[in-house]
Each structure stands twice: as structure tokens, then as C-alpha cells.
Amino acid sequence: xxxxxxxxIRAAEKGDDGLNAFVSxxxxxxxxxxxxxxxxxxxxxxxxxxxxELPTTCGSKLLEGYVSPFQATAVRRLQEAGxxxxxxxxxxxxxxxxxxxxxxxxxxxNPHDVERVTGGSSGGSAAAVAAGYVRMALGSETGGSVRxxxxxxxxxxxxxxxxxxxRYGLVAFASSMDQIGTFGRTxxxxxxxxxxxxxxxxxxxxxxxxxxxxxxxxxxxGVSGMVVGVPDEYLPxxxxxxxxxxxxxxxxRLEGEGAVLRxxxxxxxxxxxxxxxxxxxxEASSNLSRFDGVRYGRRVDADDIGAMYEETRSxxxxxxxxxxxxxxxxxxxxxxxxxxxxxxxxxxAYITQDFRAVFDDGVDVLFTPTTPTTAFPLGDRVDDxxxxxxxxxxxxxANLAGIPGMSVPIGTLDGLPVGGQVLAPWWxxxxxxxxxxxxxxxxxVGA
Amino acid sequence: MSVDRxxxxxxxxxARLHLDDDELERMTGDLxxxxxxxxxxxxxxxxxxxxxxxxxxxxxATRASEETGAVPERxxxxxxxxxxxxxxxxxxxxxxxxxxxxxxx
Numbered sequence: 076x077x078x079x080x081x082x083x084i085r086a087a088e089k090g091d092d093g094l095n096a097f098v099s100x101x102x103x104x105x106x107x108x109x110x111x112x113x114x115x116x117x118x119x120x121x122x123x124x125x126x127x128e129l130p131t132t133c134g135s136k137l138l139e140g141y142v143s144p145f146q147a148t149a150v151r152r153l154q155e156a157g158x159x160x161x162x163x164x165x166x167x168x169x170x171x172x173x174x175x176x177x178x179x180x181x182x183x184x185n186p187h188d189v190e191r192v193t194g195g196s197s198g199g200s201a202a203a204v205a206a207g208y209v210r211m212a213l214g215s216e217t218g219g220s221v222r223x224x225x226x227x228x229x230x231x232x233x234x235x236x237x238x239x240x241x242r243y244g245l246v247a248f249a250s251s252m253d254q255i256g257t258f259g260r261t262x263x264x265x266x267x268x269x270x271x272x273x274x275x276x277x278x279x280x281x282x283x284x285x286x287x288x289x290x291x292x293x294x295x296x297g298v299s300g301m302v303v304g305v306p307d308e309y310l311p312x313x314x315x316x317x318x319x320x321x322x323x324x325x326x327x328r329l330e331g332e333g334a335v336l337r338x339x340x341x342x343x344x345x346x347x348x349x350x351x352x353x354x355x356x357x358e359a360s361s362n363l364s365r366f367d368g369v370r371y372g373r374r375v376d377a378d379d380i381g382a383m384y385e386e387t388r389s390x391x392x393x394x395x396x397x398x399x400x401x402x403x404x405x406x407x408x409x410x411x412x413x414x415x416x417x418x419x420x421x422x423x424a425y426i427t428q429d430f431r432a433v434f435d436d437g438v439d440v441l442f443t444p445t446t447p448t449t450a451f452p453l454g455d456r457v458d459d460x461x462x463x464x465x466x467x468x469x470x471x472x473a474n475l476a477g478i479p480g481m482s483v484p485i486g487t488l489d490g491l492p493v494g495g496q497v498l499a500p501w502w503x504x505x506x507x508x509x510x511x512x513x514x515x516x517x518x519x520v521g522a
Numbered sequence: 523m524s525v526d527r528x529x530x531x532x533x534x535x536x537a538r539l540h541l542d543d544d545e546l547e548r549m550t551g552d553l554x555x556x557x558x559x560x561x562x563x564x565x566x567x568x569x570x571x572x573x574x575x576x577x578x579x580x581x582x583a584t585r586a587s588e589e590t591g592a593v594p595e596r597x598x599x600x601x602x603x604x605x606x607x608x609x610x611x612x613x614x615x616x617x618x619x620x621x622x623x624x625x626x627x
Contacts, residue, residue, distance in 0.1 A: 144597045278603060303578070339612070349560040356570070367538070369611050375605035379617040381538075389540040397539055398552055404537040418563040425566070460552055461559050 077286055080104070080117045084208045084443040094184045094193075096202040098122045099129045100162035106411030114157030118210035119203040123170055124164040124255065125244035126150050129160065133246050134168040134178035137391030138372045147244020147281070149213060149255045154263035156271040161209055164199030168393045169363065170217050170307040172196045175224070176457055177395045184453070185228060187491055191450040194224030194466070199257070204258045209267045212258040217248045218351050218468025219445075220377075221256035222482040226445035226494025229484045231265040231511065233257050233384040236501050237477035240269075240487060241276030249358035250281070252474040255274040262483060262511040266290045269504065285502055301408040301439045301510065308344035309443035309469055317488040322444050325485040325495045328517040329442070329510065339433050339441070340399040343425040344472060350426065351466055351471040353406050353419035360403030366391065397462060429477040432502040440510050443469050445482040445494035469496060479504045483511040486518075523561060524554045 081100060088094065097119070108115055115235030120126060120397045123133040124145035150160065167177040175183040175198025183198035185191040186206040193202045197214030202222035204212050214221040216234040225232025227378060234256040245255055255272065273288035304328065310319060330336055368374035368387030375386040393402070406415035435440070456463040473480040478501055482494035495514060499507040525533075530550045533542050542551055605612040615621045 142600075144602065224595065343566075344564060346566065347565045352556060353560055353563070362539070368604060369613055370599065371602040372604075377614055379619075380540070380614045381617055383614050384538040385540040388538055392539075394545075397537075397541075397545075398556075400537050400539065401533050401549060401553060402556060405533050405557075408533065408536060411523075415563070417561065418566060422563055422566055461555050464556075464559075 080208070087206065087208070089511070092184075092189050092190070094186060094202045094206060095165055095181050096183055096199040096206065096208065097162040098132055098134070098165050098180050098199070101129065101160060104268055105159050108159055109155055109157040110221070111156035111271075112267065112509065113153060113211075116158040117161040117209050118153055118158045118209060118268070119162055119164050119200050119209045120160050121197050121200050121212070121214045122166055123211055123215055123246040124150060124208040125246070125484070126160055126163065129264040129296050129385070130161050131246070133165065133170070134166040134180060135391060135393070135396070136157040136179040137366050137387070141177065142370055143234045143244070144398060145244065147157070147255075147390060148241035148276045149478060150244065150292070151270045152274070153213070153268070158211075158271075164203055167196035167220075168396050169246065169359070170196045170215060171359070171399050173219070173223055173463055174451075174456065175199065176453065177393055178278075180186065182453055185450050187229060188450065191452050192227065194227035194446070194450060196220040196224075197256075198224050200232055201225055201232065201260050204228070204230045207260075210260050211264050213268070213272070214256050214258055215245055215447055216254050216256050216474060217252045217355055218474050219363055219467045221258065222470050222494070222496060223466060225258060226283060226496075227450040227492065228432075229487070229492030229494075231259045231262050231481065231483050231515075233504065233507070234284075234473060234479060234480045235269060235504055236479045237290075238281055239273050239285075239479070239502075239504070240287065241279040241282045243272075243276055243278040243282075247362040249279045249470055251358060252355060260321060262481075262508060262515050263291060263294050265481075266294060266508045268359050268433055290505045290508045291384060293508040295330060296505075298329055298510055298513050301334045301506070302337055302437055303334045304337050304339040304433055304441045305436035306339050306344065306433075306441055306443060307342045308458055309339050315488075316442065317449060318444050318447070318449075318493055321486040321488065321493045322442070322495060325514055326442060326519075328514060330518065332513050334510075339373045339438060341426075341429040341433065343422060343429050344500070346422040347472045347475065348464055348468055350400070350419045350422040350475060352424060353415045355476070356399040356403030357406045357416055357419075358403065360400045360407065363396070363400055395460075408474055416519060420504060426472055430472070430498075430500075439499075440506050442510070443496045443497040443498070445496040447467060449488050449491035449493060477501060479507055481507040481511050483514050485514060523557055525550065525557065
């Protein structure tokens with residue numbers, strides 16, 4: 076990989092059409108790198124993944140300038156494979172957002188139209204790949220934060236099965252859903268990066284010991300004989316007709332390549348957003364309690380420790396983070412726990428059961444739109460949290476159930492990219508890769 | 523279910539957040555909009571809860587207790603903390619507690 080990748084990024088980002096994709100950049104490329112499957116590859120890393128050479132801010136004032144004393148396992152693995160970290164990418168603060176507008180360091184802009192959002196929360200990583208700064212990037216998901224920006228930016232994004240990739244060094248948002256995911260210019264790029272970072276890690280108690288991941292071989296496998304489920308609930312009558320047309324076109328291409336289409340139902344899908352927006356904020360309210368000004372990060376001095384906690388957190392967190400902490404605190408508080416948290420946990424189990432039933436009935440993958448719209452204009456939804464949350468309506472179910480998912484470009488609408496989502500059974504990322512690769516080869520917007 | 527200003531203040535206290543008047547008003551409106559949407563969870567029938575398998579996706583997080591001899595890495599807190607002296611994180615006292623700078627309390 077050419078060392079002037081950094082010069083190119085700096086030059087592009089300085090101009091009027093700079094995307095604000097990075098919070099920090101490496102000073103120079105390394106003089107040497109390991110001889111491995113990604114030898115010399117420049118990779119962008121989302122700024123909630125710990126690195127020792129560059130700060131880890133999580134897009135927050137509270138962690139501005141914070142340098143982690145340890146490397147995330149995923150970063151260590153990509154370095155051992157020969158890649159290097161070109162920079163840390165901008166994001167919605169602490170992963171909370173669907174537009175990458177909730178960053179303390181300014182919003183990220185979409186390379187396809189700089190007046191529009193990239194999606195979020197991994198917007199910087201998606202933009203870096205879409206703009207051609209890098210071929211591959213790491214992002215993270217809690218509710219679709221790799222797949223949704225991949226769709227908005229016209230690149231490939233993969234969320235692995237929960238437990239596939241170590242969370243050691245990923246700053247926690249909702250620990251039962253968080254996963255590091257990959258972006259790529261092509262399905263092969265995203266798959267190869269995922270292979271490198273995946274695998275059991277004793278430093279993460281939720282990391283699964285299921286053997287090495289081998290998915291890049293699935294790129295050329297084809298889809299002949301695969302049963303592709305199309306859930307009714309993901310193609311509602313209200314779906315944008317342009318997006319519906321592209322999804323139906325993609326399904327037709329899969330059928331042309333030998334896949335068998337089958338209509339299915341996921342009856343509890345309508346509870347996905349209410350479930351997610353109780354459980355994720357509840358977990359976040361616990362996880363973000365560590366940011367108190369005591370051990371690391373920004374501190375606002377005060378006369379007593381209680382005031383120090385309040386002033387530090389109030390000055391350090393942005394509006395959306397505060398909103399979610401408040402929501403989560405309320406849902407877990409005495410008197411409301413059963414009504415909100417208890418019900419949401421039950422709904423989560425039903426959503427998971429829906430997927431299991433469909434996969435046990437012989438469906439190999441599900442295919443849906445990734446998002447209900449294309450990238451919306453900057454500022455369009457910042458004052459309407461419910462509308463913003465509905466951007467995730469098709470993605471959050473995979474995070475709740477822990478299944479893998481991929482977004483792959485399937486065309487454009489008025490010049491803006493549209494993503495198709497492939498959802499696979501637990502541990503079957505290879506099936507998603509096989510389908511994504513066929514769509515890419517047969518007419519999606521690829522590299 | 524809706525929340526009023528006093529309830530929002532109570533939650534902010536639990537969350538260790540200070541909200542000014544504008545933030546309080548906005549937060550009250552936002553939380554009510556979100557909670558109104560989330561209340562659709564009440565439509566779920568209270569039938570038998572799906573089994574343990576569904577709740578844990580068949581995985582158990584505990585691992586065998588094995589002695590590895592590994593020593594946990596000690597991180598240098600002095601490089602991370604806003605204030606750190608003699609092995610302690612230095613913080614302001616609890617409300618109402620007078621701290622004698624001579625070392626007593």
C-alpha cells in the first residue's frame with residue numbers, strides 16, 4: 076500500500092468537500108509491517124476501538140485526547156496480519172446515533188452528497204471506504220451501526236454473529252449486542268478483514284470458541300439451491316417504491332442464479348425498535364457510569380465528589396448520550412423495571428425465536444432492504460429522536476438475536492446508494508458472503 | 523405512561539446528570555415521545571416466556587477455572603487519571619465532609 080495514502084487523505088479532507096471522516100490520523104506509515112494476509116494494507120479504525128498509537132475518543136468531549144494503555148484484540152490481530160491503522164474514524168458519540176451527526180468533532184459527510192449524512196454510528200469508517208481513502212475499515216454495531224452506514228455510503232458492511240469477534244478494547248455501549256464489524260469496497264475485502272479479526276479471545280468472556288472463521292472462500296460459491304427467505308414485515312406497503320424495486324430486482328438476480336425464494340414471516344419484528352430502545356439504553360446507562368472523571372478522561376473540578384460526577388458527565392456527554400442514559404436509567408428504575416426492561420427482554424426472546432423458527436424450517440438466509448430510506452440531509456432528524464431511531468427498523472433485530480448480517484450495494488436511487496441486507500443463521504457468515512458476492516457480481520454498485 | 527418535570531429531575535439525579543432548564547424541558551418532551559412509542563411493548567401477550575435456549579442463544583459464558591500463571595497487567599494510572607498521587611486517585615470529598623489537609627479526617 077502506498078505510503079502517500081496519508082497525504083491523499085489529508086489533501087482531500089482539507090478541501091471544501093472534506094468529509095470529516097477522521098478524528099485522528101497516523102503521522103506516517105510504518106516502516107515495516109508483518110508478512111500476512113493483509114500485508115501493507117491501510118485500515119481505518121472506528122474511534123471507539125482502543126489503539127495505543129492514536130487517541131480513542133468515542134466521538135466524545137469526555138474522552139478527547141484520551142490514549143488507551145492497551146490495544147484492542149481486533150487491532151492487534153489486523154496488525155499481526157500486516158495491516159496498519161491509518162487513522163481513527165469519526166462516529167456518533169459512544170455509538171449512539173444513526174447519522175454520525177452526534178459527534179463532538181462535527182458531523183461526517185457522505186461522499187455521494189456532502190450535504191447528506193453517512194448514517195451511523197460508524198459513519199467515518201463507511202465514508203473512508205466509500206471515498207476511496209482505504210479499502211477496508213473497522214466499525215462497530217449495537218443496532219445496525221455498520222450495516223446502515225454501509226447502505227447509505229454504497230459499500231459493503233458485515234456484522235458478525237455475537238461472540239465471533241472479541242470485544243476486548245471495544246468501548247462498551249450495550250454489552251449484550253456490541254460487536255466489531257468490517258467495511259470493504261467489495262464483499263471480498265470485508266470478508267477477508269473479518270477473517271483476520273475473528274476468533275476466540277480469553278480476554279473477552281463473551282467471545283465464542285467456535286474455531287477460526289473462513290468466509291472469503293464463500294465469495295465464489297454461488298447461491299444455487301440456497302433458500303432465500305423474504306420476510307413480509309420487512310417489505311411493508313409503506314416502503315419507498317424505489318427501494319422496493321431495487322430489492323425485488325436483487326431477489327430476481329438471486330433467483331436467476333439458482334436461489335429459491337420463499338415468503339416468510341417474522342411476526343414479532345414490529346417490536347424491534349421499542350425493544351432495542353429500552354434494552355440498549357438500559358445497558359448503556361450502566362456501561363457509561365464509568366465516565367465520572369475519577370480514573371480517566373475529562374474531569375470538571377467541583378467542591379464535592381457528587382458535584383464533580385454531575386458536572387463532568389453533563390459537560391462531557393452530548394445530548395443524544397444524555398437522552399439514552401436517561402431512558403435507560405428510567406427503564407431500570409424501581410417501579411418501572413417490569414413494565415419496560417422485563418417486557419423488552421421477553422420481546423427480545425420472541426424476536427430471537429422467530430429467526431430460529433425460520434432458519435430451522437430450511438431458510439438459508441433472509442434478504443431485506445437495509446434501510447427504509449436513502450441517506451437523508453444533514454440536520455433533518457436531529458430534533459426528532461423517534462424518526463432517527465426508525466432508521467434502524469430493519470437492522471436492530473439482528474443485534475437483538477445475535478445473528479450475522481451484511482449490507483451490500485444493490486443500486487442507486489436519485490444518485491444515492493441503496494443497500495440490500497442479508498441475514499444469516501448464527502455462525503453462518505459464509506452464507507451471507509455467498510449471497511452478497513453474487514449480488515455484487517450481478518449488478519450492484521461495487522468497487 | 524408519561525413523565526413530568528419532577529420525574530425527569532429524579533432520573534437525572536440517578537444518572538448523575540445535571541440538566542439546565544432548557545435541557546430539562548427538552549428532555550421531558552423527548553422522553554415522553556420515546557416512551558409513548560416504547561409502550562407498544564404492552565401489546566405483547568403474556569404467554570409462556572421463551573426458554574433458556576432462546577434467551578442465551580445456547581451459549582454459556584463461563585469458562586473452566588484453570589490456573590494459567592498469568593499475572594494481570596498493571597496499567598499506569600498516573601498517565602491516565604486527571605489526578606493521581608502516591609497510588610491514589612485524588613478526588614474531591616463527599617458533600618459535607620471536611621478534609622483536614624494535615625492528613626486527618
